[in-house]
């Protein structure tokens with residue numbers, strides 16, 4: 001005998017289908033009005049070290065982080081090898097090679113299998129293993145395992161130091177001038193050392209003080225005096241751009257620039273990201289629910305990943321080191337965007353499991369669909 005009686009499963013599916021139809025209808029209205037923001041990604045937070053004294057000195061694109069601590073003087077690469085004790089300052093490139101300082105052996109170049117002695121204080125290393133810094137006499141120089149030591153010199157004063165080196169071998173740093181002031185310099189093999197102030201347009205009303213970073217396009221960031229205040233600057237194609245985020249802030253400084261042109265900016269109160277020509281206050285980019293009591297951002301890589309230290313608001317008051325990663329809130333399949341693939345997954349689990357759960361309450365329902373559709377197009 002054939003008995004056609006609706007089972008509990010069928011009833012659940014039918015009512016789920018009705019609710020899904022309503023939800024999609026509501027969501028389509030929302031989606032049609034959804035604003036498009038230039039920065040549609042938000043930052044997720046991963047704790048990468050619990051030692052309150054861990055100092056992230058650098059980060060590469062892997063990502064790996066060069067760490068040292070002011071407490072035990074250990075030096076290591078997060079997501080890489082432990083380098084040694086009694087040292088500090090660890091700068092790592094995309095090959096996982098690093099320059100660091102050891103109290104007993106001096107500056108060392110880690111080539112992935114062994115350490116070689118380096119005749120300068122290391123401050124940076126590019127992806128061709130060229131190390132920049134200053135000699136033990138305090139004059140900027142570069143060193144390469146084959147090419148050896150090459151002096152950069154000064155802008156007329158006694159001291160100088162290389163701070164960043166691009167993969168083209170262009171170095172930026174800071175030097176004392178003949179008059180005793182600190183000015184940023186740019187150096188390459190052909191032009192030699194030049195005052196970055198000599199690269200400014202003649203009517204610029206800027207005095208540059210410090211260069212912190214240079215990217216593959218030759219864009220330079222740092223800080224300078226402009227309109228009576230210390231402003232973060234971006235020097236691009238000999239055009240000077242103020243990256244002072246807000247006139248109400250006392251001072252600002254450009255800390256890092258990556259190959260996409262994203263700039264990390266420190267101010268006397270907050271950190272900012274200058275991304276696709278838009279300025280964002282960094283704490284406004286944090287994923288919903290993530291809050292810091294204090295946060296100090298140190299470095300930015302080409303994927304806009306950032307390493308920093310601080311205290312989470314819901315933590316135990318301990319300082320920790322964090323990797324901050326841009327994500328899309330609706331990215332269910334983990335391919336870095338929120339699109340049709342993710343919507344398909346969510347609809348497949350709608351009212352039927354946690355496979356499309358975006359708000360973390362254990363189900364897949366209208367709230368999750370709303371999050372996905374509001375985020376639709378992120379990362380695409």
Ligand SMILES: [Ca+2]
Nearest residue numbers: 331333335337
């Ligand atoms: Ca996706």
Ligand SMILES: [Ca+2]
Nearest residue numbers: 335337339341
């Ligand atoms: Ca996709």
Ligand SMILES: [Ca+2]
Nearest residue numbers: 357359361363
């Ligand atoms: Ca949910």
Ligand SMILES: [Ca+2]
Nearest residue numbers: 361363365367
């Ligand atoms: Ca729910």
